Amino acid sequence: MDTQGLYLTTRERKILQQSLHADLRSEWRRRIEIMLLADTGKTQTQICKAVGCSQETARYWIMMLQIGQAHKWNDSSIGRPKVVSDEYVNRLKVLVCQSPRDYGYSNGRWTAQWLRTQLAQEFDIQVSNYHITRLLKSMGLSMRKLSSSTLNHF
Template identity: 60%
Template sequence: MSHFLSEGETFQNYNLQEGKFLTSFQRKALLKSLQTDLQPEYRRRIEIMLLADVGKSQSQICEIIGCSQEMARYWIGLAEAGLAHKWNERPIGRPKIVNDQYLARLRELVSNSPRDYGYAFTYWTAQWLSKHLAKEFDIQISDRHINRLLKQMGLSTKRKSSSPPETSQTQDAGITICDLQSNTRPNFHWSLNLMQTNK
């Protein structure tokens, strides 16, 4: 994944640009951090904030960096709130808060076949839902938590038992009802013929 600052573009040139919401100090600090050997996750956070600061839209940022809409929205919001300096305070891999958008997407996924999303298998598992949503939202949660969320929504990844419908043998067979109370005629019984007449 290429970074938005090409090799020919200097940090100094970028530094001179007027930003939308980062202070000059914040911009310089972020640019300086980009020059260090950062983990890709941290680098993406900084780049999101810097791109937003020069006026790139959320969708443009996602396309340039290759991040999820949720991730871009979160770090743009942090920068707008004046908290750009907190880019390294959130440990990588820690789950973010599961929000309504996440839950709506989970409901949508489990209501459809994984094949609709390019997978080869037919039924979702909590593990695959977790992996898929982690890619989309950059939120890592356990399979167990996925199952808890599904349960709260009245959903499940478990297949509904597809027991075959009752056989139609009753149309052809008769039912015998014995009179167990009768002392006088122990062998007496009624036969009911349930055969349907063809019209």
């Protein structure tokens, strides 16, 4: 029978070990490995060397282990939170196919500033002009291409 670690019960450890066998994102795998190593008494420095993580990451997941929250290894999001939703992007697609004059703008061509302003009014989400440009680029468009002939093919 498996002996109990410093923080995890035998059952908790078994669940984490089984989770390692699944097809996991590398960040989630690292979280589990950190907690399993900490449970065996490894120091933060030893864990960082073994897993290849930062001191901050190791410290956070060791603390989660210590407060009994090891089961939350896949609850926390990874990376920067997504600001815009799919609905936002879809609305951007619709807007670029319409005239800015329909929305009270003076010019017949959209600018990143006007798209950003219109979407901010509709979604109460503030993004930069650069982000609008990046979203358009991900759709295969650019501010230069926003002409009626391009949009008819969109």
